Amino acid sequence: MNPADQFSPDLALWIIRLSVEDPELRRNAQMEFKIWKQQHPEYQGQLDQMLSFSDEIQQLPNTHRISSQTISHSLETSQQSRQRVQHWFAKTTVFCLGLVVAGGIGYFSLEQRPFAYYAADFKTATGQQQRFILADGSQLILGAQSAVNLRFNDAVRQIDLVQGEFYIEVAKDPQRPLSVHTSQADFKALGTKFIVNQSASMSTISMLHSKVEVRSQHAAANTAIVQQGQKITADEHGLGAIEWIDTDLVELAWQQHQVLAEDLPLSDVLSRLNREHDAMIWFSAAELAEFKISGVINMQQDLNQILDLLVQQYPTLKLKRLGTSVVYISRGGSAR
Template identity: 35%
Template sequence: MHSDDNSTDLAMWVVRLSIDDQKERLKAEKEFFIWRQHHVDEAIKIDEMLEFSKQLQTLSKKHVLNANTVQHCFTAHSDAVKQIKKNWGKLAGIGVFAIGSYLTVQMIPYQYYFAEIKTPIGEKKTLRLEDGSFLTLAPDSAVNFTFDQKKRHIELVQGEIMIEVAKDTKRPLIVSSLHADFRAMGTRFIVQQNQQRSRLTLLHSKVLVQTTENPKFKKIISEGQQVDVSLNGITAVKNINPITIENNLNKNQFVAEDIPLSELLEQLEHFHRVYFIYNKKQLADLRVNAVISMQQSPQTILTLITMQYPELRIDQLGSKFILLRLAKNYS
């Protein structure tokens, strides 16, 4: 079977097994029970995709939307559905909303869309702020600013930034993430965040960390140190080489030191217009140690990882979707 036709068949099963119409869904489940007995490998892929679909339905609705935002959402959703149809062939109209909604959130997150400064996937930007500080945004990153007579405040909406702070004794500079406030103490540092944690990397001088969960708790981090901040607090301090970190950042290289594979996949989505479908729990034991050029294609990088983990299976679904899973009964 041609790969594009196969991808379309898989997508059609996911749509039919996820529709709201109970009668149609029961009919699809009966047909799927018979079909999967003769298509074992394809059925495993569908099981993974259905698990992924369940995760989509639990996405939290955090943002209060005004009329303009709502209109934008409908436009983004329409574009997302068109992209699905282009990549996976002609899908039935029912059931597309769940997958399309995921793409709307992933491709055009609302907070990112309305941020003051943002970078697209695969591109970074350096700018000089009004106080003389230099700010570098990694690909797929966004920030908001509040600079007045009393303070300099940068909100990291998503992604990763490096800042070289201009001296101003009257106005402290604070970078806020989901998990902490980072107060500069005459310094150059990197802040990176995802939903699970924020990471501070000190390249020069010091930063005062104040956690969002417990504002009374504060900790000073010094040059050559790195910490993660989450709802569980601050991790133990890790020593890093500032020169190596900065050189890798300038070369678009990602240093993976015993990190979960899922963290690498998140980074790849900042550099490439690709979407990974996987069960995070299933891949939890797969960890990566490597210096990776993010300019390489995701397929090339994942092929190298399968040399370390031959039980990892990678399937391309259309041009932008990659399914990852572990082979069963692998020995």
């Protein structure tokens, strides 16, 4: 029997995190793993098997010329349920060897905190939207496979967006303005209704009512006030230009799991599709950086139909399907 078949989903997750190439991420994972082991002694009997199998996985870059980031990407991008991770992990080596034969090895982006999703205060499953009533009466709707942490007390109302997106109607409390934190920006709610989306490289807020103050995480002096009917994107370079939106159309699209794309990076579209569908999409964000998508995309449409439409728009994209659960997307030539 494959050792991975015997692992709990939790241990499969730790194997991935302990095998990444980035030294800082690996050190962080080792420290967190030490704490986790102390909290879960019931897994002690499986640890010897896990460590042995982890050593084997770490040798893949030498034995099969595969970056360990390639091994970890599918978990980091899709962050599916624990049962799905365990099923995927048992098949990882076979899948990677298939890519070697196809000559399609790529180096994939790596989310920094894959386990944070599972530890979040509120989270949703793949393809699911769910409404939550917060302690202050605010109404929060989490998008598919999204997660948040909350810090609410007598002086502060703060939402940390771990991954994904949410829609919120903020309860009024002049003494405690609600703030939202993402990897790219902080948003201070001066109004009542807005949508926040976070991808690996950027965060976007769409203001549906009143206004919000935005401050870049990467450029302290970079701030802006975003009014109703406007949106702004923040990335590693700071804040982008303020753009106008149709608030009714944006809100309707949110309710119907649609994305209103206007020169949206293809990698961002694929990441959203990973949150809406059980299949896993592997890709390199850097390799696909030239590809931009415009139009209305129904995220819950049949995944194969969506991918086929993307290839029709960009014939240089190459799709490799492995069964019904894995799709590998790469660039075959120059983007148009």
